[in-house]
Amino acid sequence: QVQLVESGGGLVQAGGSLRLSCAASRASFTLNAMGWYRQAPGKQREFVATISSGGRTTYAVSVKGRFTISRDNAKNTVYLQMNSLKPEDTAVYYCNKLPQLIGWGQGTQVTVSS
Numbered sequence: 001q002v003q004l005v006e007s008g009g010g011l012v013q014a015g016g017s018l019r020l021s022c023a024a025s026r027a028s029f030t031l032n033a034m035g036w037y038r039q040a041p042g043k044q045r046e047f048v049a050t051i052s053s054g055g056r057t058t059y060a061v062s063v064k065g066r067f068t069i070s071r072d073n074a075k076n077t078v079y080l081q082m083n084s085l086k087p088e089d090t091a092v093y094y095c096n097k098l099p100q101l102i103g104w105g106q107g108t109q110v111t112v113s114s
Helices: none
Strands: 004-007 010-013 018-024 033-039 046-051 057-059 067-072 077-082 091-098 108-113
Touching: 004 091, 018 033, 018 091, 018 108, 033 067, 033 077, 046 067, 046 077, 057 067, 077 091
Parallel strands: 010 108
Antiparallel strands: 004 018, 018 077, 033 046, 033 091, 046 057, 067 077, 091 108
């Protein structure tokens, strides 16, 4: 069974940085397009960033210029570098495969204090 495990979240002050990781259980999994999503308490899950098999990236307007998505296929891992964090970035962050999503994992909690 293919699974994705998110890690790297934590508590950080506004203006700080974190790097999230998404590790896949199959070596070929990250050859597909991948995406990061987040869900704040009481809100719907929302798109954050995507990266294609060719390395092309897209970002939500709310994070563009602050977050960077990347992938290391040798490690079967996708990353999300988050800089200049704001309290509004507080959420549980999830990764998934595109265009066909698989089941959501536990995600990793990011909390940004003001």
